[in-house]
Amino acid sequence: MTKRLQVLFDEAEYAALQAAATSRGMTMAEWVRQALAAARRDASTADVDRKLAAIRAAVRHAGPTGPIERLIGETERGYATGPGPGPGPGNDPAASAGGY
Numbered sequence: 001m002t003k004r005l006q007v008l009f010d011e012a013e014y015a016a017l018q019a020a021a022t023s024r025g026m027t028m029a030e031w032v033r034q035a036l037a038a039a040r041r042d043a044s045t046a047d048v049d050r051k052l053a054a055i056r057a058a059v060r061h062a063g064p065t066g067p068i069e070r071l072i073g074e075t076e077r078g079y080a081t082g083p084g085p086g087p088g089p090g091n092d093p094a095a096s097a098g099g100y
Contacts, residue, residue: 007032 009017021031062072 017031018028021028024031027036064074
């Protein structure tokens with residue numbers, strides 16, 4: 001069963017919405033349905049357990065740490081020297097260990 005939703009706009013808002021729909025080759029109704037569906041997807045789900053699980057998964061990953069100034073400096077030096085051979089046998093042991 002379908003339901004009807006009535007939303008009131010002033011003339012300027014309505015004209016802007018109509019122009020957006022027309023520019024995409026859509027009816028106003030289809031454009032509004034898609035816009036509302038996108039807004040619904042983007043809304044926070046307030047699913048605390050799912051969010052906590054994502055945070056816990058993220059902190060299990062190792063990454064470079066240290067003072068931000070040092071990390072920025074290392075990044076800038078890496079861009080300045082270009083791509084190198086990367087970590088591996090025969091290369092700088094500090095580089096293969098991440099230097100941390």
